[in-house]
Amino acid sequence: MSVVAASRTESTAIRWSPQWITDRISGVVLNIAVIGLTVAWVVPTAGLLVTSFRTPSDIANTGWWTALSPPFKFTLDNYSQMLAASNLGTGFFNSIMISIPAVIIPITVAAFAAYAFSWMRFPGRDWIFLALVGLLAVPLQLTFIPVLSAFNKLGITPDHLTLMGLPPDLGLWLAHAGYGLPFSIYLLSNLFRALPSDLFESAEIDGAGTLTVFFRIVMPLSVPAIASWHLPVPVGLERPAGRPHVRRGPGKRGADDGLPRGTGGLIRPELSALDGSRVLLDDRSPRRLPQPPAILCTRHPRRFCEGIRKKWLQLPTTML
Amino acid sequence: MDLSVLLTDLPTLVAVIIGVPAVLAAYIVGGEYLVRRLPDKWRPSVRPWIWVAPALALVAGFLVVPSIGTVITSFQDKHGNFVGLQNYASQLGGFPTGGAWIAIRDNLYWLIFYTLFVLAFGLLLAVLFDRVPYESVVKSLIFMPMAISSVATVIIWKFMYAYQPPGQPQTGTLNYLLNSVFHQDPRTWIQDTTPLLGLIPINNLALIGAAVWGIVGFSMVILSAALKGIPGDLLEAARVDGAGEITIFRRVIFPLMMPTVVVVGTTLVIFALKAFDTVYAMTAGNYETDVLANRMYKLLYFSNDNPGASAVAVILLVTVVPVLIFNLRQFRAVEARR
Numbered sequence: 001m002s003v004v005a006a007s008r009t010e011s012t013a014i015r016w017s018p019q020w021i022t023d024r025i026s027g028v029v030l031n032i033a034v035i036g037l038t039v040a041w042v043v044p045t046a047g048l049l050v051t052s053f054r055t056p057s058d059i060a061n062t063g064w065w066t067a068l069s070p071p072f073k074f075t076l077d078n079y080s081q082m083l084a085a086s087n088l089g090t091g092f093f094n095s096i097m098i099s100i101p102a103v104i105i106p107i108t109v110a111a112f113a114a115y116a117f118s119w120m121r122f123p124g125r126d127w128i129f130l131a132l133v134g135l136l137a138v139p140l141q142l143t144f145i146p147v148l149s150a151f152n153k154l155g156i157t158p159d160h161l162t163l164m165g166l167p168p169d170l171g172l173w174l175a176h177a178g179y180g181l182p183f184s185i186y187l188l189s190n191l192f193r194a195l196p197s198d199l200f201e202s203a204e205i206d207g208a209g210t211l212t213v214f215f216r217i218v219m220p221l222s223v224p225a226i227a228s229w230h231l232p233v234p235v236g237l238e239r240p241a242g243r244p245h246v247r248r249g250p251g252k253r254g255a256d257d258g259l260p261r262g263t264g265g266l267i268r269p270e271l272s273a274l275d276g277s278r279v280l281l282d283d284r285s286p287r288r289l290p291q292p293p294a295i296l297c298t299r300h301p302r303r304f305c306e307g308i309r310k311k312w313l314q315l316p317t318t319m320l
Numbered sequence: 321m322d323l324s325v326l327l328t329d330l331p332t333l334v335a336v337i338i339g340v341p342a343v344l345a346a347y348i349v350g351g352e353y354l355v356r357r358l359p360d361k362w363r364p365s366v367r368p369w370i371w372v373a374p375a376l377a378l379v380a381g382f383l384v385v386p387s388i389g390t391v392i393t394s395f396q397d398k399h400g401n402f403v404g405l406q407n408y409a410s411q412l413g414g415f416p417t418g419g420a421w422i423a424i425r426d427n428l429y430w431l432i433f434y435t436l437f438v439l440a441f442g443l444l445l446a447v448l449f450d451r452v453p454y455e456s457v458v459k460s461l462i463f464m465p466m467a468i469s470s471v472a473t474v475i476i477w478k479f480m481y482a483y484q485p486p487g488q489p490q491t492g493t494l495n496y497l498l499n500s501v502f503h504q505d506p507r508t509w510i511q512d513t514t515p516l517l518g519l520i521p522i523n524n525l526a527l528i529g530a531a532v533w534g535i536v537g538f539s540m541v542i543l544s545a546a547l548k549g550i551p552g553d554l555l556e557a558a559r560v561d562g563a564g565e566i567t568i569f570r571r572v573i574f575p576l577m578m579p580t581v582v583v584v585g586t587t588l589v590i591f592a593l594k595a596f597d598t599v600y601a602m603t604a605g606n607y608e609t610d611v612l613a614n615r616m617y618k619l620l621y622f623s624n625d626n627p628g629a630s631a632v633a634v635i636l637l638v639t640v641v642p643v644l645i646f647n648l649r650q651f652r653a654v655e656a657r658r
Contacts, residue, residue, distance in 0.1 A: 030451055035448060041462050041465075044477060044479070044533065045464065047339050059491070060491070063490060063496050097336060098335065100337055100340070116367075120364075122365065128376070130648065130652070134648055135379065135383050135384070139594050141636060142387045143390065143598075144620070145390055145620060145633070146634075147386045167336060177383060178379060178383060181375055181378055182383070210367065211348070214348075267351075
């Protein structure tokens with residue numbers, strides 16, 4: 001903690017001396033800059049929040065800031081309309097159906113691989129790992145066309161999968177897992193490698209098998225990092241909005257039904273009154289279930305922010 | 321809201337939540353069971369492959385093989401005949417405004433300005449916030465847009481950029497400020513291709529601005545963590561030696577943060593090259609704001625031009641290659657020191 005304390009400059013100058021006055025002025029300037037920047041950053045979101053409580057005609061004719069002065073004419077209509085929309089339930093259901101396995105599969109598969117990469121010896125280990133790291137930079141767009149045609153050829157479409165008695169979203173889950181893996185393996189390998197080797201040695205002496213070590217030592221120790229894992233995932237890998245679209249093709253039943261990015265609604269130049277409330281209601285988009293890391297950061301500051309910090313601090317000593 | 325679908329499909333949901341982890345656990349437990357049946361000397365050489373196999377299969381199936389497939393398609397016509405570089409010629413012909421050139425130009429804008437702005441703002445906010453007692457509050461507020469999906473970010477910024485003809489009350493925040501504070505005519509932010517200071521068309525800057533707003537929290541958090549990792553003694557010693565705050569930043573803080581800045585920078589370069597969602601949702605690539613990823617998407621779905629789309633994807637890959645090599649070299653240098 002001394003680090004933080006030392007980096008703050010406390011004025012030690014005598015009251016009303018020129019030094020004291022300069023320190024005071026720079027302190028005021030600093031606070032104004034900090035608050036000014038923060039307010040500027042919040043304005044767009046605040047504008048949206050206010051807009052979502054206004055009537056369509058108001059939105060079309062006056063700016064959102066005019067709503068903040070009397071006469072107040074706020075309305076909940078936008079929200080009730082959105083909630084009444086019949087496909088919202090389907091949208092939520094699809095979101096859950098897709099995002100839970102799409103998070104569980106890559107984490108588990110990556111943990112298996114990361115364990116092998118960090119604590120087992122096998123020929124070509126370092127080269128394979130390096131190749132995985134290299135794949136981090138490959139644009140996903142490069143893979144969409146062949147994956148889509150392969151899915152169609154192999155019958156990995158929702159309808160066909162249902163016919164075969166398999167989960168209809170299986171293709172989506174696997175694709176999400178495949179795309180997310182290089183990053184997760186990289187992240188978890190760093191984490192596992194940092195565990196002290198004594199742990200493994202004493203476990204071995206006590207006769208613990210590979211599975212026991214993995215499930216009883218490695219996994220529990222990595223839970224905080226894995227819990228905060230969802231943050232870099234949406235940041236780095238889950239952001240592209242095109243994915244479900246690409247996988248299913250436009251117009252098919254998708255995770256996005258009822259969610260805020262139907263092409264028609266977004267690209268048309270005029271803004272609909274509903275856009276605002278739609279974002280606020282279901283901005284947690286399909287592939288990001290444990291969505292709001294900002295809230296987690298504020299509510300469980302230690303665990304989540306520390307997790308993020310520790311994880312990303314390793315990066316300088318390794319790389320992306 | 322129609323919640324009945326949630327209730328009727330609840331068993332499916334439960335089956336999925338229990339079934340998926342069960343299948344994965346069964347795989348690894350089953351694999352270990354088989355390994356233990358093997359003769360002693362085989363075990364160490366078989367076991368690792370059991371553990372990495374699912375990951376390698378998924379990565380091969382979704383990244384490696386499809387990428388190779390795309391490269392091959394880019395040399396073929398729509399019927400699978402080899403046509404050499406013809407697809408590239410049609411994408412890269414017509415310099416400077418035909419084919420993919422507008423998209424390449426705009427990707428370059430993204431590469432430079434997006435990376436620069438995100439790093440600069442992230443660093444500025446991290447350094448400023450470190451000096452105030454209410455740091456965690458302001459940090460959370462700046463971080464908030466990270467929780468909003470990028471398409472929602474676009475909706476938010478469409479409200480910011482909204483345009484009404486001069487003389488009418490402005491509904492967009494930026495045009496309102498421009499009009500009432502600076503007494504200028506409102507601008508059509510996302511359509512205006514006039515270059516700003518001769519550097520970058522205003523609409524490209526507007527798109528990049530929206531994306532920057534959404535991601536700065538990410539660079540701020542990481543850079544701030546690096547800043548806190550700088551030992552206090554160093555700063556103290558510099559102050560005792562009479563260094564001013566700006567000198568300390570330039571000579572002590574910044575060099576020590578450099579490795580983190582490089583890491584965040586390369587990540588952002590990759591984000592910039594892959595830029596898609598903001599452009600797709602804000603302008604769909606119209607008004608000369610196209611980027612390679614969006615162009616590929618359009619060729620694929622609106623023109624049904626698989627070979628052309630593949631060629632664009634390969635061009636995108638080629639632009640990423642230098643970053644890839646840089647990353648691998650950094651990585652190996654660090655691994656060598658372990």
